[in-house]
Every structure is written in structure tokens, then in C-alpha cells.
Amino acid sequence: MLMTIVRGVLRQARRHPVYVGLDLLGLALGIGVFLSLALLVRYEYSFNAGLPDAERLVRLDERWTEAGVAPMEEADATFHALPFLRRDFPEIEDAVPLLETTFRTGQGGQFTAFNGYETDSSFFRVFGIGLSRGVADDALSQPDGLVLSEKAAMKAFGTLDVLGRRMELNRSGTRSVHVVTGIMMSVTGPNLLANAEMVVPIPPEEARTRSCFLHWSSSCGEVFLRLKKPEDIGAIRARMRDFVIRNASGAAGDHVAIGPHPEKIYEIVVVPLREAHFHDAGVDDAEDGVDRNVVNAIGLIGFLALVLGCANTVNLATARAGLRAREVAVRKTLGATRRLLFAQFMGEALFVTALAGIVGLVLCEILTPEIASLTGEAVTVSYGFVLAALPVVVVLTGLASGFHPATVLSGYRPAAVLAAARMPSGGRGAARLRNILVAGQFAIAVAIVICTLVIDRQTAFMRDADRGYVKSGLLIGQPLRGNDAAQERRMLDALRSVPGVAAIGFGELEPRPHSMSRSAYKYAGPNGPVDIQILFDRVGPGYFEVYRPRLLAGRWFDPARGQDEGPDADNLRDGTGSFNVVVNAKTIATLGFATPGMAIGQVLTNDGLKARIIGVVDDMRFVSPRDPVSPEIIFFDTLARVPFVDPIPAVRFQGVTRAVMAQRLDRAWASVRPELASSFQPADERMEMYFTGDERRGHLFTLGAVVALLIACMGLYSLAAFSAIRRVHEIGIRKALGASGGQIAALLLRDFLRPVALACVLACPVAWVLMRSWLSGFDQRVPLSPLHFLIAIAGAFLIATLTVLGQTLRVARAEPARALRAQ
Incomplete structure (x- = not known):
């Protein structure tokens, strides 16, 4: 039996190399992607498992x-x-x-x-x-x-x-x-x-x-x-x-x-x-967290790649089943039973799947390092896991992809096949199955493509979105430890003297994860008191010129106005004093003001501490796009009375490249605090951790989309090839009756693209639900635009058209006499 199976596979490879090659490639892609993504999912699920107990x-x-x-x-x-x-x-x-x-x-x-x-x-x-x-x-x-x-x-x-x-x-x-x-x-x-x-x-x-x-x-x-x-x-x-x-x-x-x-x-x-x-x-202050749904989605893409590979095999096998009908009829006439033939065809499917598994293992070796590079995770090929999983994958994939074709092939009746002038087509049921398989393949591919487009758009938006301050020409340093006012003044002077520095200022918050220092304030509004937890920041002269926040109402602090000077340690400890403050737009919305201007002159209280609002700035996003911006109150400090608490210097520069300016600033820093390392960086680099995870996982969705489309196109190609063979006689008659080549091509394209249209109808609502749920996890996000769906649909139709165009034109150009004579 084994030799019969091997001879059968080799004979099919000689007779129909394109079909067998597409079958093998589709399965290998499915298996390779499945194993690679399974390694990534296994890695994520095994986090901390290696620690004893x-x-x-x-x-x-x-x-x-x-x-x-x-x-x-x-x-x-x-x-x-x-x-x-x-x-x-x-x-x-x-x-x-x-x-x-x-x-x-x-x-x-x-x-x-x-x-x-x-x-x-x-x-x-x-x-x-x-x-x-x-x-x-x-x-x-x-x-x-x-x-x-x-x-x-x-x-x-x-x-x-x-x-x-x-x-x-x-x-x-x-x-x-x-x-x-x-x-x-x-x-x-x-x-x-x-x-x-x-x-x-x-x-x-x-x-x-x-x-x-x-x-x-x-x-x-x-x-x-x-x-x-x-x-x-x-x-x-x-x-x-x-x-x-x-x-x-x-x-x-x-x-x-x-x-x-x-x-x-x-x-x-x-x-x-x-x-x-x-x-x-x-969870805040946690750097190793990853969304379980995202990891499961990556695993699902790997599984779907395997399913697409199986569907592709079923499509190719049923498309060429008629080509083996006479072989089956002759063997049954010579005494072969249906069970024996079924076992042979299942054996052939398992043999081809085993070969695809070997190729898939090679692809896994190639893809896994690339996936590790894309995700930033230390994923490697674990041969203990892969070699244990591969036989199971091969057997299950072989059974899933071979069962229906083996059933169809072994079920042919010798008399009907040998008496017919044409090869059997399997009837409407078989045609419907092939269309469903192609539609299912493209539905999966289009859904993944839509998700990929939305993820890519959201990650690009997160990097480029307005954060309430001007990022270009801005460098931010490390916290200046020590809480020494004299040393802080020396640092400001040293950094200000660097050539190319346009402005410099201190603040206690920065664009990166930071501990949230909040204070409870009350506002005695017309509708009763309002309690609000406000994020506390303290800034110095030059801060407005450095970050350039948008002033929505009122004014910024003025060092010449004594009332603008913020509270000192005694004021904060005793809860006494009255000071001018600037708040952000989120504070105004939380307090219930209809416009920023209505908040000017209003007073917030914290026990005996009074904060009079003199200005409102737009929200400055120093946190992840996933997190909402907090209400913020800003005090002003000229360093005249008390030092900052671990102030963070920010510099606006001009007339020099970022790299050169960073080097100059680091040298100036070292002249004041040589024992304390410093690294002046753009805001985007400090926010990098907020974007890289989604970007890297977006690359995996892109990989899944490419593989899904490739395998789906193989299935569509098989459908087009089968239909072209089956409809030669029909097309000959149509051309003999006056149909032009263009009309024939349009007719064939319409029929070939009908499963793709059905796939798009199925994929769009699924992708909409998935992406709507994913985007809801972001406070700052792109709209779920119809454009993403239209691009995916147009791309699917374009790729599908190119896939079947060769078969369509070949059949449409065939001479009627030759087509009718061939039948």
C-alpha cells in the first residue's frame, strides 16, 4: 500500500505539477505560519512559569x-x-x-x-x-x-x-x-x-x-x-x-x-x-503586560492559516478529482473496493501533508527569528515543542484536507464514468462546496486585511497625534536629583548657555510613565460642591516657551506677579495660602464648565489652600494613548524660595541637529552633576514603550494577511482552472452564436468573483466588531472609517482578478471550432 501511495503522488506530480505544487505550498505555508505563531503564543503563556513553584x-x-x-x-x-x-x-x-x-x-x-x-x-x-x-x-x-x-x-x-x-x-x-x-x-x-x-x-x-x-x-x-x-x-x-x-x-x-x-x-x-x-x-507601573486577546488573536491567525491551507487542498483536490475519475473506474472494474481506494487517497493526502510539514518546518526556522525581531520577544524554535507538535499537526491536517476528496474519488461509479463522454464534475453540490471554500478563504483574508489596516492606522496615529505640546525641536533630560535650589539654578544657567538653546524650563512631570502625585480639591460651584482628584505639577520660568501648550483662556504665569508664585513646603504641610494656578481642559470638563473662559477667576480649595484659576491650557498628553488624560493643576515656581522635587529639564533648540544638541546638553549637565548620568531625548523616544507593542503585533497581522491572501488566491486559481476546463464547450457554443471575447471574459470574471463578493460581505461585519472592540481600549483613537473596508475590498477584488485573469483570457480567446471539436 505504501508504494502504491508513493507512486500515486509521483504520478500526479508528473501529470499536474501546478496543482500538486500549489497544494504543497499552501499546506507548507499554513503549517509554517501555524508553528511560528504557536511558538510566540507559547512564549507569552509561559511567562514566569520557569520560576520555581x-x-x-x-x-x-x-x-x-x-x-x-x-x-x-x-x-x-x-x-x-x-x-x-x-x-x-x-x-x-x-x-x-x-x-x-x-x-x-x-x-x-x-x-x-x-x-x-x-x-x-x-x-x-x-x-x-x-x-x-x-x-x-x-x-x-x-x-x-x-x-x-x-x-x-x-x-x-x-x-x-x-x-x-x-x-x-x-x-x-x-x-x-x-x-x-x-x-x-x-x-x-x-x-x-x-x-x-x-x-x-x-x-x-x-x-x-x-x-x-x-x-x-x-x-x-x-x-x-x-x-x-x-x-x-x-x-x-x-x-x-x-x-x-x-x-x-x-x-x-x-x-x-x-x-x-x-x-x-x-x-x-x-x-x-x-x-x-x-x-x-x-495596570499602571507594569511594563511586561500584554493583552490576552491580542495573543489569542495571533494564535487564531496561525490556526486560520492552517485552515486556509486545508481548504486550499480540498479545493485543488476536488477540482482535479474528475481527472482521476477514469483511473478510479478502471481500478474498481479490476476489483478494487471503495474502502481500499479511500485508504489510498487518504494515504496520498497524508503523504503530501508530511512533505508539506517538512517544508513548513523549514519555513518555521525562517519565520521565527523574523517574528522575534518584529515583536521584540526572545522567541526561539523550541525543537522539543515543535517536533512533538508537528506529527499531530501533520496527521490532523492530512485527515482534514484529505477526507472529503478521498470520499468523492472513491465514490465514483465505474459504469457512469466509463459510459460518459466527459469527465464527471461532481454536480451542483461539488460546485457549491468549491465556491463556499473560496468564499471562506477570502472572508478570512479580507477580515485580517481590514484589521491590519485599522491597526496600522491606529499605531501611526498614536505616534503622530497631537499631544497638546510641540514635539519638534524639543529635548527632555533626566530628573535632577538632590532637591537643592542653588544646584538647580546652576543647572539652568549651564543648559541655557549652550549654543542653540532657544528656551529651557523645569517641570516635575514628563512624557513618560511617572508616579501620579494627586491632590484632592473642591470647587464650590453654583450647583453645589464638586470633589476632584487633580494631578499635581510644578513648573518654572521658560516652561511655556519650551513645551508651547495651547492657551485656551486666561493667561500663563508671570514671574513679575508675586501671586503667581506657588506654595512652599510650609504651605503644603499646613494647607494654607492663596495662589494662582493654571489647569488643563480636562479639569474644566470635570468641573462642569461649558467653556474654558468660564473657569477664569474661580477658586479651588484643598482645606485652607486656595488655588485661583488664571489660565486654561489644552490637555498635554504625557501618558499612553490608551489612558485618559487626568485633570491637572499647575503651580509656578521661580526657585526664589524652595527647590523643585526632582525637576526634569526640557530644552527647545534651533539651528542645530538633535544629535549635536543632545551631546552639548549632556556635556553641560556633566559640568554641574558629573556623578549623575543624563540623556536628553525627544519626547517620542520617551513615549516609545506606548507604541512599540501595538506596532510589532501589527506586523504579525500584516504577515497573517499576506499569507491568508496568498493561500486564498491559490484556492481561487484552482476554482478558475477547473471552471475553465469544464466550460470550454459552453464557451465554444456562445462564441459560435456571436459572443465576443470581451463578453466571454466578463462573464467568466463575474462568476469567478462572485465568491469574493460573498467573502467581503461576510468579512466586513466581523472585522467591524473586532476592531470596534480593540479601538475602545484607547482614549485617543482613529475613527473606524469605511475607507479601511473599501481599501480591503478593492484590494481583494484586484488580487482575485489578477489571479484568474490568465485562465479567463485563455478560455475567452479559444477558437469555437477547436473547443467544440475537443468535446
Whole structure:
């Protein structure tokens, strides 16, 4: 039987090489794309799975629900809760704070950056990570301890034999000397610690003075728990609300507590570490999050590519089934049974699919590195997974693509076939099936194309959309640590003196992820008091000239007007004083003003602190296009009384290239703070993380669209080829009766394109629902324009026309006498 199957495949390849080649290529494309995208989906779903006992690890998030602000969940949690958690939950085996930090080592004014964490000695017990050198229990027991990854050890010293070596670390300008006490073993697979190069103990002084260690309402890092059993997650969740009420409650003047009823605005969320990768798609301060629906959509594209390959095989096999009808009739006359023939044809389908699987494996090798490059993920070909999955894929694909053709072929009746002058067509049912398959293939392809167009348009829009400030000619530096007013003035003078600088100003917020410093204000409006949570920013002279926000009403701050000077530390602490402020358009809308001008002169209050609105600017988007812009209040500071808190310098330049200006600014920075690294960047580079994920996944949809269209065109080509053969006699008669070649071509094109039209009708509502849901996740988004659908439909008809044009013209030009004689 095996030799019969092989001979049958080789005979078909000799007789009909185009059909067999299209069949093999379609299946190979489907299998290759499926395996490549399956590797990506497997990678995303395996996030954190490589950590020992990952099912017992959880992260604590904070969820805030405050008046005037959309509910917000943060991946960071207060470290102040740790002793209370250990006391109140016996299910907790251990807990650890994790403060992500960038460490630098400097030499000759050049800095080498290392990603890492500040933590405590429970780090290795919680995450179960071993050391290849050193003792885990002792590695972080001393304040000057330092654990390196193997990569960091080679990067810093060029060897792994580094125990006892000393390193001077620079953390945002603060220097400290550490002794290497261990080398971390790497953890397999993607995980939250994959990029950790250094781990050091939290400085004791920081633990004593930093607010996130002292107050419930302050957070600066993540908290992880290791539970005794995975089932304990439910028990902790059930008692977490009572835990918050019991420990975070306090009187209104208690700065440690959240308030008399913390449970009304504050919640601690328990997130299993295995679920965090998908959970974090909607969480602030989380960088590894990805939308599960997007990952599932990518997996669906891979599956649909496989389905399209199978449909293409069915179409090609049924199209040429009539060509094998006489072979089947003769074999049945000589005694072959239907079961035997069915087994042979199924064997041929499985054999061709196996060959396609080998080609698909080669395509997987080629596509996977490209997919890794497009997505930025460290996806590799895992041969254990691929070699286990490939036989299953080949068998299922072979059965799915071969069952119907084998049933049709083995069902031919010898007498009817041998007595007929023409090859059998399979009847209307077979023709309807072929049309349905082509329509289904193009429906999938057109839907993916529409989704691709919308995703590409949205990602381009996110980069180019108006953000409320002028991006061109703008460079933004790093936070200037130290809170030293004299040093801040020296920095302003040094940067202002750089040739090419047109304006310079300080602000405390910047276009990138930042901690939200909010204040609760009231407005005693005509319809009663309104409570609003407002994002706080403080800016200096030159800020307006640097960012150039649009002034909608009123005026900007004037350094000559003393009332414009913002509150100092005493004012903020005591809640006293009256000051002029500028607010954004979102604040005006939240307060209920019909126009910005109506807000000028109105007063917002925070206990005894009064803020009089003197100006309204358009919303400046410093956050992701997915997130709504927050109400914002801006105070003015001339550096006459108090320093800024970690101010961020922004520079508007002209007459010089961006690269040259950045170098000049970095040198000027180093003249004031040589110990603190700086990197002046355009706003787009600081917002890069907001765009790259959608852009990279959009590339995958583009790949899926190309593959889907290619396979769909193969199916349409097979339908056109079959129809051309079947309709030669009909066309001969039509031409003999006076039909022109153009009329014949139009008739054939209309028939060939009818399944494509049906496909477009089916694809458009599906794509509209999918993209409407996807776009709803963006606060700033493009409209779902009919243009996207029209372009996809026009493209589908154009490609389909080009696919069948050759067959159409060949048949339309055939001589009537020859066509009728051939029948």
C-alpha cells in the first residue's frame, strides 16, 4: 500500500505539477505560519512559569477608586504593609519588597548601566533562585552585599570568579561601595527577573525615611508573596478587605493611615504571578503586560492559516478529482473496493501533508527569528515543542484536507464514468462546496486585511497625534536629583548657555510613565460642591516657551506677579495660602464648565489652600494613548524660595541637529552633576514603550494577511482552472452564436468573483466588531472609517482578478471550432 501511495503522488506530480505544487505550498505555508505563531503564543503563556513553584507566588497590587478619577490599579504596593501581612496571614511563607532600580558604574565621565533591584534577604527564598557562586541565605544579609547575574559579572569584570570584588554603584547620583557576594543562576523562560543584572539590599536609611516604607498611601515598588499552598490565594483574597480596614484606617489627620474608611477608596489586589503577564495589560507601573486577546488573536491567525491551507487542498483536490475519475473506474472494474481506494487517497493526502510539514518546518526556522525581531520577544524554535507538535499537526491536517476528496474519488461509479463522454464534475453540490471554500478563504483574508489596516492606522496615529505640546525641536533630560535650589539654578544657567538653546524650563512631570502625585480639591460651584482628584505639577520660568501648550483662556504665569508664585513646603504641610494656578481642559470638563473662559477667576480649595484659576491650557498628553488624560493643576515656581522635587529639564533648540544638541546638553549637565548620568531625548523616544507593542503585533497581522491572501488566491486559481476546463464547450457554443471575447471574459470574471463578493460581505461585519472592540481600549483613537473596508475590498477584488485573469483570457480567446471539436 505504501508504494502504491508513493507512486500515486509521483504520478500526479508528473501529470499536474501546478496543482500538486500549489497544494504543497499552501499546506507548507499554513503549517509554517501555524508553528511560528504557536511558538510566540507559547512564549507569552509561559511567562514566569520557569520560576520555581511559580503557582505559589503572588504580587500585591493597589487599586484606587477616588472621586473624580477613573479607578486605577498599580503594580506597586506600599512596603508599609509587609509586617502586617506576615502577622495577619499565616498562609504566607515569605514576603519580599522589590524596588526596580538602574545602577551605574562610572569611569572617566562614562557610565555603564545595569538593570536591577533593591530588596532584602528574603529575595532568594521567595523566588527560589539559586546561586552558582555564594550562599543565598547570606548574600544580602549585609548592607554592602551585591549579587550579580552571570551576564553582569562578565560585563563588569570579564570573569565569573568575582566573589569578594568591590564595585562602586551610582544610584541617581548617590554613590555606594558594594562587595560581590554571589552570582545568580539564570531562570529558564521569560519571567519578570529575566533582565535583572544586579540585586542589592535596600539601604537602611532609605527604609527609615522613604514614604513608601512609612505610609499606607505611598508606594515605590512591588511586593511579592510566597504562599504555603496555591489554594491559599483564595483565602487571602477573601480576608484582604478586612485586613485593609483593620490596618489602614485612621483619623483624618493621621498621615500614616489612608482615612477612616480606607476600603471605600483603596483595595489590595492579589495577582497570581502566572497570570500577571496578561493581567498587567491594564495596570499602571507594569511594563511586561500584554493583552490576552491580542495573543489569542495571533494564535487564531496561525490556526486560520492552517485552515486556509486545508481548504486550499480540498479545493485543488476536488477540482482535479474528475481527472482521476477514469483511473478510479478502471481500478474498481479490476476489483478494487471503495474502502481500499479511500485508504489510498487518504494515504496520498497524508503523504503530501508530511512533505508539506517538512517544508513548513523549514519555513518555521525562517519565520521565527523574523517574528522575534518584529515583536521584540526572545522567541526561539523550541525543537522539543515543535517536533512533538508537528506529527499531530501533520496527521490532523492530512485527515482534514484529505477526507472529503478521498470520499468523492472513491465514490465514483465505474459504469457512469466509463459510459460518459466527459469527465464527471461532481454536480451542483461539488460546485457549491468549491465556491463556499473560496468564499471562506477570502472572508478570512479580507477580515485580517481590514484589521491590519485599522491597526496600522491606529499605531501611526498614536505616534503622530497631537499631544497638546510641540514635539519638534524639543529635548527632555533626566530628573535632577538632590532637591537643592542653588544646584538647580546652576543647572539652568549651564543648559541655557549652550549654543542653540532657544528656551529651557523645569517641570516635575514628563512624557513618560511617572508616579501620579494627586491632590484632592473642591470647587464650590453654583450647583453645589464638586470633589476632584487633580494631578499635581510644578513648573518654572521658560516652561511655556519650551513645551508651547495651547492657551485656551486666561493667561500663563508671570514671574513679575508675586501671586503667581506657588506654595512652599510650609504651605503644603499646613494647607494654607492663596495662589494662582493654571489647569488643563480636562479639569474644566470635570468641573462642569461649558467653556474654558468660564473657569477664569474661580477658586479651588484643598482645606485652607486656595488655588485661583488664571489660565486654561489644552490637555498635554504625557501618558499612553490608551489612558485618559487626568485633570491637572499647575503651580509656578521661580526657585526664589524652595527647590523643585526632582525637576526634569526640557530644552527647545534651533539651528542645530538633535544629535549635536543632545551631546552639548549632556556635556553641560556633566559640568554641574558629573556623578549623575543624563540623556536628553525627544519626547517620542520617551513615549516609545506606548507604541512599540501595538506596532510589532501589527506586523504579525500584516504577515497573517499576506499569507491568508496568498493561500486564498491559490484556492481561487484552482476554482478558475477547473471552471475553465469544464466550460470550454459552453464557451465554444456562445462564441459560435456571436459572443465576443470581451463578453466571454466578463462573464467568466463575474462568476469567478462572485465568491469574493460573498467573502467581503461576510468579512466586513466581523472585522467591524473586532476592531470596534480593540479601538475602545484607547482614549485617543482613529475613527473606524469605511475607507479601511473599501481599501480591503478593492484590494481583494484586484488580487482575485489578477489571479484568474490568465485562465479567463485563455478560455475567452479559444477558437469555437477547436473547443467544440475537443468535446
